[in-house]
Amino acid sequence: MGFWCFDLPTLRHLESFRELRQTEADETLIGFGHVEAVSGVSFLGKPLHQFESKVISTIIKNTIPPDLVKKLFPAHSPCEVLTQREIDRMASDSYHFEKALSPFNPGESPFLIVGGKYSDWLLALGRIDLLKEMVSMARKRGFIPIFSGQWSTFVLPKAKPLEVAAYAIPINQKGSLFDLAQACPMIKRFEKPIISLNPLAEGSLLKKSEEALSFLFNELKVYSAIIEVASEEEMGEVIRGVMRIPSLIPFRKT
DSSP states (O other), rough: OOOOOEEEEEEEHHHHHHHHHHHHHHHTOOOEEEEGGGGGGGEEEEEGGGGGGHHHHHHHTTSSSSGHHHHOTTTOOOOOOOOOOHHHHHOOOOHHHHHTTTOOOTOOEEEEEESSHHHHHHHHOOOHHHHHHHHHHHHTOOOOEEEEEOOOHHHHHHHHSEEEEEEEEEOOOOOOOOOOHHHHHHHOSSSSSSSESSTTTTTTGGGEEEEEEIIIISSSOEEEEEEOOHHHHHHHHHHHHHTOOOOGGOOOOO
């Protein structure tokens, strides 16, 4: 269909992408690899995800607006929180981060999206240094790192010091955490490129893709958007929306 750049959120996507490259014999096809921030952090010598409940409880206590707690963590049960001393003892886990990087090749997937929900959590805990270390490791391996987070208006100011090429955050015409009204002017003023995640609001804006994409590209001036589609029909709907926006029609279809 003319597409040449693909999002690769899982290893299964990476395998399919490599099959496509081989079948088409087209080395110009490129991908966006994903590495979760949790893979680069350990606590007391153990993976940080083993302490997720304590991390969440700490963030809820110190960071999350009360009206958003149930929306962000509907199944969480309150438990003991981390002390500042414990937060300070979190350490970079280069072995597991390198292992998470190993399936990707910068020649075929030059862009590496680093983050996910744990990037928000690490910023909330004041440990941007751990994210900086992950970004540095990715650069040393030849990747172009892109930061990704979920809480747009919270992470953008805090993640500014990171040496990344762009910032990928959920932003669409329906909403943005924590506050869409606050996110819009922040995105317009932001100095580095913004990539919109979930631009069609989990498919609810699919039939209004022209309006949704026009809002992102013409009003907010985002740099790019990663659109999730579940079928060829949905892809056709997106293409029709893109083709009705002259500013989005490049020399090569995207």
